[in-house]
Amino acid sequence: MTPAQIEFYKRLAHGLALQFGPNCEIVVHDLETDDVDHSIVVIENGHVSGRKLGDGPSHIVFESMHEGATDVHDREPYLTKTTDGKLLKSSTIFIRNDEGKPVGILGINFDITLMKAFERSLDAFTGTGGTGYTEPEPITKNIGDLLEDLLHECEQFVGKPAALMTKDERIRAIGYLDRRGAFLISKSSERACEFFGISKYSFYSYLNEAKAAAGDK
Template identity: 45%
Template sequence: MNRKLDFLKQVAHGLAAQFGSSCEVVIHDLTKKDLDKSIVYIENGQVSNRHTGDGPSGIVLETLSSDPEKIHDKLAYLTRTDDGRILKSSTLYIRDENGKIVYIFSINYDITALLAAETSIRGLINTESESESEEKPSDQPQKITHNVNELLDMLIDQAIAKVGKPVALMTKDDKVTVVQYLNNAGAFLITKSGDKVSSLLGISKFTLYSYMDKG
């Protein structure tokens, strides 16, 4: 019996019951060999349209590719779903007795309706001077993905956007930047990701590995 996982499931169920159907709680099992099915428990999966057996989020890959001692809980940040709903998310890293991260416990609360209400109220109470000086939020919510292929595509898009030019116009340094971004994000933990990135950038696997080492 896995007492730690059973306890996390109990807490997840309690949180979902307390905060209602807008609160999704997800448990990723990092001890599983099959990364494509890291979700072992989910409450209110309709929030992100995910189910038990679905694949990891970007935060899971980032965790697996990072030094556990440098990883800290991420609280109250924004994510978004496929259909554009905004979630307020928190990610907690659950460790074993040796300090190794074995589970990721995620809370995603759908605040879309609350943001819409806030915008309506602000429009009624703001003065003209306040409207002119108001800064736009800089937060760019990260998209929640359902499987590793979708996640890899998203990370590749982010890497290309970071360079700011299409692959056909990239220099060697640009391609190094893309590869290092993907490596730091844990993209190469995904099966056959190296083949896809090499083909996209028009480089050999040997060149890909050399670009990874430059980081």
């Protein structure tokens, strides 16, 4: 993002935070930064998620930075959850340059924890059953937590713990992590080797096989 863009979104974020109050976090990620571990360039009401200026990206930011990410779309309001248990109503809007390429992300995260608690209490009194509840996506405060979340996700994707995976399943898992942008994280390959119990040579061999398989589709 250009300095002029960042300055504009600073003013926009400040105005939105004043408009919607202290429960509304406004955050801007720079998708063109050379330092992917510190993508947040603008944030207002960071106490909502516990993040601050210079903190790292979320899952969706890493997916957008991935070299294979194409045709990304804004996300309408969805549920997210902070590490300390707050429930947020979130929206993700891509900032694009003149060519239409995503260069940043504007995120809006509104703390609805108390509202949902009241809603569930009211539903318990007036409802007749089902809640229609959707499991919220996690919002992490640091790169290490994000990588651990992605490693846990790849186990769910394959359907078994890493220690029990066959070679083909490890290739699938590593391909999943690659698509999710996990290997943009510093020292992620070392952690992946430890997680899967494989050598660095095997890791890069599996990664190349996963990329080749994805290219054939």
